[in-house]
Amino acid sequence: MSEHFDAIVVGAGPSGNACAYTMAKAGMNVLQIDRGEYPGSKNVQGAILYSDALERIIPDFRDSAPLERHVSELRFWMLSETSNTSASHRNDGFEDGKPDRYTILRAPFDKWFSKKVREAGAVLITETTVVDLVKNDKGKVIGVLTDREGGPIYADVVVLAEGVNGVVGQRAKLRPELKPQHVALAVKETHFFPEEVIRERFNLQGEDDGVVIEVLGSVTSGMVGTAFLYTNKESISIGVGCLLADFAKTKIPPYELLDRFKRHPAVVPLLRGGEMKEYVAHLIPEGGYDAIPNLTGDGWVIVGDAGQFVNAVHREGSNLAMTTGRLAGECLAELKAQGLAPTNDNLKLFRDRLGESFVMKDMKKYRKVPHLLEKNRQLFATYPRAINQVMQAYFRVDGMDKRSKEGIALRNVAKARGGWWSVATDLVKVARAWR
Amino acid sequence: MSDKQDAAEGGRMEERLYQNRYQVDEGRPHVKIHPQAEDSPELQALMAICPAGCYRPTENGRVEVVADGCMECGSCRIVCQETGEIEWAYPRGGYGILFKFG
Structure with a gap:
């Protein structure tokens, strides 16, 4: 393939599809490459789809996307070995015909999204693994090498939407290796x-x-x-x-x-x-804001999981992927329309727009959370157990008066953490990381 | 206990992976071990934590990898990045795990 493309997108998950779709709709000549037998066959997620992020790309997605169920209730469980204390939020406000989130299965969903990308005019090749980036003598990325015969494929810009375990970015030294x-x-x-x-x-x-x-x-x-x-x-x-x-x-x-x-x-x-x-x-x-790599360079952009865009606290990822992909696509299309090359300097447009979006604001808000959790494992073990013990003791009817039960329950929480000082410190730490 | 209950409560790795779809690239494994004088603790940990159970002990107590059931998560690549014992690449396009539901 000797054709030159305006853009090559590596990967056909939510970020790659959002980006390729946006650029193709804007009239760009886009090639998308995916390793799978079909787009989605290499992709895994829980999975929750957030409507807002997709609505901004495909407003009428509900008419044709393979959605499983719209989420009308969120439940939170805190488990000990044998018990469960839970909270739930049911919202029939989702029932206005436009629910804000759905469960999906990624294999069929990504296949659907990819079809939309092709309808928008992008060229897709599947069963093809991108093995490296091609750079010119000034270090600018000018194309990709795949495991197919036929040599490199060239483009003005390469969008790395290769996912969390993408190895192309690391291999080309555009982003650092992931840490355990x-x-x-x-x-x-x-x-x-x-x-x-x-x-x-x-x-x-x-x-x-x-x-x-x-x-x-x-x-x-x-x-x-x-x-x-x-x-x-x-x-x-x-x-x-x-x-x-x-x-x-x-x-x-x-x-x-x-x-x-x-x-x-x-x-x-x-x-x-x-x-x-x-x-x-x-x-x-799960590294959060501080683990986000450089997102742009001369001739390249990183979007989605490859850029560590997951809000672990709120279990949001696919929406950050789609939003980073869409914003990158919009910026690349704007540069193209203005006759500007996708250099690192010009891609400041993307970095700025990302900074103004909820994506970077949320990543920044929870910047301290990964470190907090890593250093405070008691939040995951001690408290759920203590809370279940308190509930059990408090609600058991066994002849003991309620005031005595309250005293015992509170003392048990403190005991689980080795004193009230530790409990108070934990609260302050969580509050600080949350702010 | 019925088969269905077995499935609900978890079974052996072979049964678990039997549900998955693979296109194995015969003779071209995408994960290889470069053995050193001794297997590092990181490499040994993979015998427990590889989610597809691809890492096993050999008869002489070394760690070997059979990546046919690999789900391409990359955990081994990241855990052993410092030790240099693992050579990891994605399978050729179209090969490897093919998720039905993802």
């Missing part, structure tokens, strides 16, 4: 059920209503991490993820952690009788 404390390793299974079983088990009213459950506590065996359980149309996605550094230290097999979660008394009745049809593993960027 900056990524979570997550494993997930997809269990299938008849639709009505899911509706009954999760108290779902409308046909397409869905629930997502986010889980903290004993389920991560003291490691920094969370578990989740999402309802799809005819399946349940159940998974657990912890910092890779913590897995390496504890040597707990991730699938054993998942099996333990599946055996928890709060989970067993939800999963009974299902048929497990896929087991997957994937990394999640």
